[in-house]
Amino acid sequence: MFRWTNFPLVSFCICLLSVLGSAFANEHGSNSITVFTIEGNDAILPCSLTTNIVQKLFDWKKDGQTEVFMYDAGVDYNNGRAGQDVQFKGRVSHFPEQLRFGNASIVVRNTKVTDSGNYTCDFPRLQPRETFHIKLLVNHTLKDRSEDMSVPASKPNIRIFDVTKNGVVLQCEVHSASPHVTLQWQDADGQILRAEEPQNSDRQGHHNIILQTTVTSTNTNCFRCILKQEDINHMTDVNITVSDKLFEDKCGQSVIWFSGWIVGVLTLAALLAMLKGVMYITNQRRKRNQQNPGLAESSGTPLKMCV
Structure with a gap:
């Protein structure tokens, strides 16, 4: 008490x-x-x-x-x-x-x-x-880390990695971080984004991590990557803004790709139809020649006009 x-x-x-x-x-x-x-x-x-x-x-x-x-x-x-x-x-x-x-x-x-x-x-x-x-x-308690080799990681590096038909690929990476680091992508509303499996590499207790996510045109074009080091109660984040034009270009690329696919299919169909027509004509001539051998021999002799 x-x-x-x-x-x-x-x-x-x-x-x-x-x-x-x-x-x-x-x-x-x-x-x-x-x-x-x-x-x-x-x-x-x-x-x-x-x-x-x-x-x-x-x-x-x-x-x-x-x-x-x-x-x-x-x-x-x-x-x-x-x-x-x-x-x-x-x-x-x-x-x-x-x-x-x-x-x-x-x-x-x-x-x-x-x-x-x-x-x-x-x-x-x-x-x-x-x-x-x-x-x-x-x-959180402020701890004395004068004898601790662990230091808070700097802000992660983020960039637009690629633009595909599925969306804009964002990449977040951190190098030589110790202790262990986790990365997470969020949108402007704080919603966690689905990401690829993180790429991890470890060298003598220092961690390199790469995390990618694919975003599509939504009600926001602002995203952030959050870095956490729970062992030392450290967290930091970096924001990135994706231009609306990239989402538009992605849609344009999809249309172009689809249009190109349609043109390719139509061209192939035309070539197949032409080939089929040529084969049909050739087969018909072969049948006539087989039914009228004399016609095939005389067909090469020019007709003389009677005077």
Whole structure:
């Protein structure tokens, strides 16, 4: 259970957060505040009324459904109450000495990135009902990498690799990256694009990766390649804009190709018909010659005119 070790300092922090929360609420018309922290640190989520809440009930939830902490007239998740989500079990406490002053704030210890989200502090039995909204943002820990040979990879190289009848082929590549790198193509709306199987090569722990995708004319011509190195929490991306003319040229090439195919088929058909006609005439002459041998002999002698 949380113990009050530095009353003046913590009280000052709580009061400051409460004032900021009230100012934010007045500006936006709802009880809301954003709390920032670094992964591994403790985070205080402020919530308070102006009346004694020792005999009241308040319930903290994350994203509208995950049970974070519940207090009901002296009974809470740290002294026998069941129902707390396993994600927060043993990591959340409140300020018992401050309940008589209306303080329903909680402390989330040893925060994780997955703790980030939208929290509510709800007093369901009050008339009218009171609900406070707090957004928690937990950033990754900044690590000392002075002895780590791993370095964030630079931005990937992207280019238009080819224009085919199927679309415009985009290529994204990164060289000599360490640790392992993954590449991903997305459109302007953040939708992941289907890509070819990445080409990977590894030399002494340094990775070379090439990833290609084929795009067609859609409602956007802006695309981006995202590079991720999850081992060191690194991500970067590069954008590319494909000219509408390339999509038009691709369509034109398809029409030309189809037209050429049609012309080729018609030409071949004409040649076959001509060949068939020649063979037919030759066969007919051969049959006549076989039926009238004398005609074949005399056909070569010119006729003399009678005087």
